[in-house]
Amino acid sequence: PISNSSPLFYGDRHTRKKTTHPQMSRSPKKKTAKKKETSTVLRRNSLAAQFLQKGLEVWIPNPIDEDANGTNYRNSFVTGEHSTKPLFIPGVIAEVNASSGQIRVESTCLPSKSKVVKSTEVYARNRKADLNDMVYFSYLHEAAVLNNIMTRYLRKQIYTRAGEILIVMNPYKLIRDKNDISIYDPFYMAQYRSNLKSIRAGLPGGTGHLPPHVFSIADQAYLRMQTDRLSQSVVISGESGAGKTETTKQIMQFVANISSGVSSSSAGNVKAAKARSKGRRGSLGGPDNQFEVSGNDNAANKDALIERQLLQSNPILEAFGNAKTLRNNNSSRFGKYLKIFFSSEGKIIGGSMSHYLLEKSRVFSQLQGERTYHFFYQLVKGTSSTQKKELALEAPSAYRFISDSNSHTIQDAYMGGGSSSDENDFKTVENAMEVIGLSKADQLEIFRVVAAVLNLGNVRFDQVEDSNSTTGYRATTTKANCSGNFEKAARLLSVNKDDFVEACVQRVVESHGDRRVMVSDAPAANLAVQTLASTMYVNLFGLLVHRINKGIRKSVQEVLGLDPDFEQNPNNLFVGILDIFGFEVFDQGNGFEQLLINYANERLHHFFIKHFFKMEEIKYEKEGIDYSAITFTDNQLVLDVIGKRPNGLFHQISNASLFGKLTD
Numbered sequence: 001p002i003s004n005s006s007p008l009f010y011g012d013r014h015t016r017k018k019t020t021h022p023q024m025s026r027s028p029k030k031k032t033a034k035k036k037e038t039s040t041v042l043r044r045n046s047l048a049a050q051f052l053q054k055g056l057e058v059w060i061p062n063p064i065d066e067d068a069n070g071t072n073y074r075n076s077f078v079t080g081e082h083s084t085k086p087l088f089i090p091g092v093i094a095e096v097n098a099s100s101g102q103i104r105v106e107s108t109c110l111p112s113k114s115k116v117v118k119s120t121e122v123y124a125r126n127r128k129a130d131l132n133d134m135v136y137f138s139y140l141h142e143a144a145v146l147n148n149i150m151t152r153y154l155r156k157q158i159y160t161r162a163g164e165i166l167i168v169m170n171p172y173k174l175i176r177d178k179n180d181i182s183i184y185d186p187f188y189m190a191q192y193r194s195n196l197k198s199i200r201a202g203l204p205g206g207t208g209h210l211p212p213h214v215f216s217i218a219d220q221a222y223l224r225m226q227t228d229r230l231s232q233s234v235v236i237s238g239e240s241g242a243g244k245t246e247t248t249k250q251i252m253q254f255v256a257n258i259s260s261g262v263s264s265s266s267a268g269n270v271k272a273a274k275a276r277s278k279g280r281r282g283s284l285g286g287p288d289n290q291f292e293v294s295g296n297d298n299a300a301n302k303d304a305l306i307e308r309q310l311l312q313s314n315p316i317l318e319a320f321g322n323a324k325t326l327r328n329n330n331s332s333r334f335g336k337y338l339k340i341f342f343s344s345e346g347k348i349i350g351g352s353m354s355h356y357l358l359e360k361s362r363v364f365s366q367l368q369g370e371r372t373y374h375f376f377y378q379l380v381k382g383t384s385s386t387q388k389k390e391l392a393l394e395a396p397s398a399y400r401f402i403s404d405s406n407s408h409t410i411q412d413a414y415m416g417g418g419s420s421s422d423e424n425d426f427k428t429v430e431n432a433m434e435v436i437g438l439s440k441a442d443q444l445e446i447f448r449v450v451a452a453v454l455n456l457g458n459v460r461f462d463q464v465e466d467s468n469s470t471t472g473y474r475a476t477t478t479k480a481n482c483s484g485n486f487e488k489a490a491r492l493l494s495v496n497k498d499d500f501v502e503a504c505v506q507r508v509v510e511s512h513g514d515r516r517v518m519v520s521d522a523p524a525a526n527l528a529v530q531t532l533a534s535t536m537y538v539n540l541f542g543l544l545v546h547r548i549n550k551g552i553r554k555s556v557q558e559v560l561g562l563d564p565d566f567e568q569n570p571n572n573l574f575v576g577i578l579d580i581f582g583f584e585v586f587d588q589g590n591g592f593e594q595l596l597i598n599y600a601n602e603r604l605h606h607f608f609i610k611h612f613f614k615m616e617e618i619k620y621e622k623e624g625i626d627y628s629a630i631t632f633t634d635n636q637l638v639l640d641v642i643g644k645r646p647n648g649l650f651h652q653i654s655n656a657s658l659f660g661k662l663t664d
Contacts, residue, residue, distance in 0.1 A: 240582025241328035382426025401457035437551035
């Protein structure tokens with residue numbers, strides 16, 4: 001898929017190191033490898049002299065500065081609502097200086113501009129600028145990729161393939177086709193569902209001829225699991241706000257639809273599909289969705305209980321683990337790996353999930369314009385009058401964890417989207433909890449813990465002078481203006497108030513069998529309560545994941561009559577979905593937990609690069625293509641700076657932590 005001349009157009013526009021793929025050096029002798037590399041460079045230079053000629057249509061880096069209104073080039077090429085400053089602009093080679101290696105290019109946009117550039121800054125334009133799969137471009141480089149994705153996006157084609165990779169541009173709205181049908185409706189699920197019987201019989205039955213879609217990825221994962229008898233995994237990565245959570249739900253919905261055996265005869269009816277799509281607010285919205293809780297208890301919902309439980313885990317995890325950030329109104333502040341298990345007949349027989357690194361600091365600290373986890377607001381606003389009395393809830397402004405940053409005043413940043421509300425989302429979470437098997441009593445206990453966390457956020461301690469204390473002060477009891485919050489927290493947690501105070505104002509240190517009780521000053525006691533509150537919330541989140549898994553296992557045993565330990569059976573295959581937290585860099589407030597999140601993304605990106613180039617290498621070997629000059633952007637240096645022993649940042653922090661008294 002890559003021509004011999006294509007390495008000419010891999011421009012070095014990155015600050016990170018570019019390396020040749022380690023698997024591409026197959027010669028055991030360094031001298032031989034160097035000779036091969038030299039001949040490749042000469043071949044590339046000779047190609048450049050012959051190829052870069054006057055009249056060739058190319059891309060060059062955008063040299064045009066934009067004014068404060070974003071005019072000039074952008075408005076002559078694409079409207080301001082779609083783009084800021086494009087990285088590349090189209091042009092035509094006007095002159096080639098063979099002796100200096102410089103090339104003069106005339107831009108073909110308004111305002112027209114003549115620019116002298118180096119040969120490494122010139123990217124040949126493909127004759128066709130709109131391909132479903134970019135591996136078929138004659139010239140595959142950054143400019144071609146960006147232009148292809150933009151061209152498709154502007155005509156509502158948000159999905160583009162690059163071989164085994166599906167690239168998604170988040171439109172931040174529900175896309176509908178020319179018939180006003182949602183592209184996530186069962187109408188499209190039916191189209192992207194492969195005919196397994198035909199494929200096994202050696203007959204056409206796949207969906208490779210259809211445009212790229214997230215359903216095609218889900219279909220391929222399910223199909224390969226069935227035909228190859230191997231478990232499959234889908235890795236979903238990207239920046240915060242890229243659409244990872246929605247994509248995860250779309251894959252789950254498609255797989256559940258395949259497994260449940262729901263008839264697709266009505267899915268092909270355009271009129272019915274249009275009616276279904278009319279009231280939908282999102283990819284999984286609408287009362288006619290087979291696996292959404294719709295207030296009724298029809299036969300289809302009973303037959304698909306496992307599927308419903310898997311899907312209804314989403315609103316619970318989003319409520320307790322998602323929040324508004326500066327980039328994303330529903331950002332997942334944790335990572336999860338979901339496994340959906342299947343029988344040999346392809347029916348769902350269970351599921352389980354693991355979670356990673358819930359952002360603890362968000363419980364008590366948010367930047368201006370952000371919110372803490374959705375459920376705090378849902379609980380305060382959405383509970384009934386009876387529940388509010390039982391939980392002793394007050395107005396949102398009464399709780400410092402959600403009011404100090406004025407996050408309680410933010411509108412249109414709800415879990416269910418801008419048209420929803422915290423009140424409506426609370427009802428959605430309650431219904432989802434019922435589906436996964438949480439009783440009303442269980443739900444109340446969960447609500448009590450969250451209410452206690454809110455009250456603990458208000459607690460501050462008084463202190464008195466104490467010469468025996470290391471700081472000269474000793475915390476005594478809570479301040480008068482927050483004693484009521486402390487009493488509520490103790491009652492909600494069913495602990496003795498006096499014992500609770502004592503535990504907060506002192507700490508026990510054990511060393512070599514020696515046990516010492518040390519008093520804390522007011523700042524230390526305040527920090528201890530804050531840490532307690534955030535740790536309680538993180539542990540509650542882990543409990544919810546455990547209860548979701550437990551509810552599914554119970555249904556597998558009681559409803560399906562199968563072994564609840566389905567994960568231990570090697571004959572049970574699964575489709576795994578990894579939804580990792582999004583990479584973010586803020587102007588301020590980049591704490592240690594954000595570093596961990598970004599590092600996890602860097603590790604995943606590194607795995608992705610290695611895996612992708614290994615697959616490409618195998619393809620090239622089969623086709624006899626010389627790939628020795630192909631390079632890629634390697635982030636190994638970034639990983640080494642942060643995590644490599646013994647001088648990586650993490651290991652330096654670990655060593656420094658031995659001395660205590662460290663902060664972000």
